Amino acid sequence: MKHLNNIVTNFQESIFSTMTKLAVENQAINLSQGFPDFDGPSWVIELAAKALRDSKNQYAPSFGILPLRSAIAANYKRFYNLDYDPMNEVLVTNGATEAIYCTIMALVNPGDEVVVFEPFYDSYLASLQLARAKVIPVTLNAPDFTYKVEELNKAINKKTKLLIINNPHNPTGKIFTKAEMILLAELAVANDFYILSDEVYEFLTFEQAHIPTATYDNLKERTVTISSTGKSFGLTGWKIGWALGHSDIIKTIHNVHQFTTFCVAHPLQVAMAQALLNMDDYLIDFKKSYLGKRNLLVKGLNEAGFNVLNPAGTYFAMALLPDGKNDIDYCQWLIKEKKVATIPTSAFYIKSDEGSRMIRFCFAKTDETLNAALKNLSHF
Ligand SMILES: Cc1ncc(COP(=O)(O)O)c(C=O)c1O
Missing domain, CATH: 3.40.640.10 (Type I PLP-dependent aspartate aminotransferase-like (Major domain))
Structure with a gap:
């Protein structure tokens, strides 16, 4: 058989699908992929x-x-x-x-x-x-x-x-x-x-x-x-x-x-x-709700010992890892040991290696989900 398209065959599975699969396999709370775990209005x-x-x-x-x-x-x-x-x-x-x-x-x-x-x-x-x-x-x-x-x-x-x-x-x-x-x-x-x-x-x-x-x-x-x-x-x-x-x-x-x-x-x-x-009217509640979620996650992660970079927008927060830790290993460890899925950010870089020292949390989740994740992540 002749070769398929060279560019397309080299595409890797998206990191979001990979982490979501791992989260399901490990029954981890999924703060990786960027979508709400609650319904729209x-x-x-x-x-x-x-x-x-x-x-x-x-x-x-x-x-x-x-x-x-x-x-x-x-x-x-x-x-x-x-x-x-x-x-x-x-x-x-x-x-x-x-x-x-x-x-x-x-x-x-x-x-x-x-x-x-x-x-x-x-x-x-x-x-x-x-x-x-x-x-x-x-x-x-x-x-x-x-x-x-x-x-x-x-x-x-x-x-x-x-x-x-x-x-x-x-x-x-x-x-x-x-x-x-x-x-x-x-x-x-x-x-x-x-x-x-x-x-x-x-x-x-x-x-x-x-x-x-x-x-x-x-x-x-x-x-x-x-x-x-x-x-x-x-x-x-x-x-x-x-x-x-x-x-x-x-x-x-x-x-x-x-x-x-x-x-x-x-x-x-x-x-x-x-x-x-x-x-x-919808936007007023929407913004208020996400502001609450950001504050809940950022405060909770900081209290748990993470070094979180407070986001000014979006529904994501990045955390800097302790020296010597690598994002992919760390995310796998979090999923397996703490039952919380996040995204290793090196997948978003092609030049700098900064991504290997950070992970991304998504807070488009119910407060119950966020609190459950924070509970798992406390006591390092
Ligand atoms: C920066 C950015 N652009 C585009 C999209 C995709 O948007 P849509 O779901 O409307 O295709 C996303 C989804 O996560 C995103 O984060």
Whole structure:
């Protein structure tokens, strides 16, 4: 038999699947994979049930149903004062993951240089490899996960085609500072590159409001803003995401989307179109609840002897391991001996070895789950 695709056969199983499997095998409490262990809001689920009964069960328009595109655009105007035309600047995708894949395919030619901050969400690298991009990592350094200006300046040049940023940032919980963003904006203009801005944790910020990349001077026309409803509504299984940007770019991203998945689950789009326009009250409780969970986990872990780096956003917290410990061994030990599953963060790095000295906890869990995990982790 002839060889299968070289790039794809080299992909490894995602670290999230590996750790979740190990957690199940060891009956460990799963604080590894990033999804809630509780259901999304019942009023949103009811909207989907109604849409299913109302015969919204055939293919949706490939760009997404217009009410959803209009609701997405209305929210960017309301929350961030950003104008996007729902007719040609908004594309609905199967989660942020498909938006990321389609954007990379739409923008990157083989050999193009793409700058990525590490640690990074693992789908970036896979999509970039499929596009045959030249990946240039820039490390966000613990404990505050800032980039080194010299390293960034060295990574970026006139050949840079795209920079990928995730803000608020998984796995570190970092929110990029205004100064960091302004420098990125200056470099983007000076070197004429695009920005893929993954903002799926836009509503999970604790002490400060989210500032989209596209709001910085001169960035709107060169930025593809990607987000989804998975984290914001605790409905990760619905996979409703989007890409927003200049109409020429969105048209090209759609060219990929139409031959990848064509469209997104129709009844779920109908429900989300209504949910997005009615999320203000929901968001107040949502943020309060996650702030409580962050504080519970961070305080409990610190009391248990971990050195936790307090996250400003997302539903993840990183902990620095004691000297001499390695993340993979440590995670396996935690699962087997303490019955708590976490993520070894070296999987999110390709340049620095900092990841091997940290592990990631997810606090998108009920308080009961978090307390049970903290109980297991106490008494080191
Ligand atoms: C940074 C980041 N981007 C994208 C995604 C995927 O989002 P979706 O489930 O909408 O595809 C995740 C999910 O964990 C994520 O952490």
